[in-house]
Amino acid sequence: MAIQRTLSIIKPDATRRNLTGAINALIEEAGLRIVAQRRAQLSQKEAETFYAVHKERPFFQSLVGFMTSGPVVLQVLEGEDAIAKYREVMGATDPSKAAEGTIRKQFAESIEANSAHGSDSEENAAVEIAYFFRGSEIVG
Numbered sequence: 001m002a003i004q005r006t007l008s009i010i011k012p013d014a015t016r017r018n019l020t021g022a023i024n025a026l027i028e029e030a031g032l033r034i035v036a037q038r039r040a041q042l043s044q045k046e047a048e049t050f051y052a053v054h055k056e057r058p059f060f061q062s063l064v065g066f067m068t069s070g071p072v073v074l075q076v077l078e079g080e081d082a083i084a085k086y087r088e089v090m091g092a093t094d095p096s097k098a099a100e101g102t103i104r105k106q107f108a109e110s111i112e113a114n115s116a117h118g119s120d121s122e123e124n125a126a127v128e129i130a131y132f133f134r135g136s137e138i139v140g
């Protein structure tokens, strides 16, 4: 397996409850390295563009509202098989289906307010990382 990078977002439900450090601990315990990190308030336009693939889904407007409801922490994670590994660390989208020990099992409030985002493919990881970070901000 190759070293990969993936985009992580610690979502507003988690920053509101002061869980950035707790989530970062789970990331690092899994062997992933946080090679870029920035706290940000997403604008409506940024959230709509980021989630454009979901624009026909019934939850789109609600999701954009949620993602702009407070600060997020944007991160680039690096490691062996990082994309799939971080999806495992996050757990299932619906926290009631997430495995024990995962971020979403421990911290998510609902299927929408589910504490973390992680890229789902190499192609999307590259697009999502470039959307939020310049190369010089990622230091591996």
Ligand code: ATP
Pocket: 054, 059, 063, 092, 093, 111, 112, 113, 114, 116, 117, 118, 119, 120
């Ligand atoms: P993410 O893209 O955030 O890593 P994911 O890939 O597990 O999560 P997606 O299907 O890509 O899930 O959905 C993107 C996000 O939209 C979810 O993380 C969640 O916040 C929200 N979402 C997904 N399904 C629903 C739903 N049925 N109702 C409300 N919100 C939803």
Ligand code: MG
Pocket: 118, 120
């Ligand atoms: Mg997704």
